[in-house]
Amino acid sequence: MKKYKIEVKELLSRIVETEADNEEDAVEMVRQMYRNCDIVLDASDYIDTEISVKR
Numbered sequence: 766m767k768k769y770k771i772e773v774k775e776l777l778s779r780i781v782e783t784e785a786d787n788e789e790d791a792v793e794m795v796r797q798m799y800r801n802c803d804i805v806l807d808a809s810d811y812i813d814t815e816i817s818v819k820r
Contacts, residue, residue, distance in 0.1 A: 770819040777806040 781804060785791035798804050 774815045776812040777810040
């Protein structure tokens with residue numbers, strides 16, 4: 766039998782609403798929240814799955 770490497774990717778997504786002076790500050794605020802684990806994506810944020818053969 767041959768061995769195969771199969772990659773499974775899951776896409777999770779969530780919209781986070783925040784207030785900031787500008788777009789860059791808003792992105793940085795949410796990025797920091799994510800780094801601090803204030804935002805943790807889970808199964809309820811599931812969007813899609815891709816399965817592919819890796820060569």
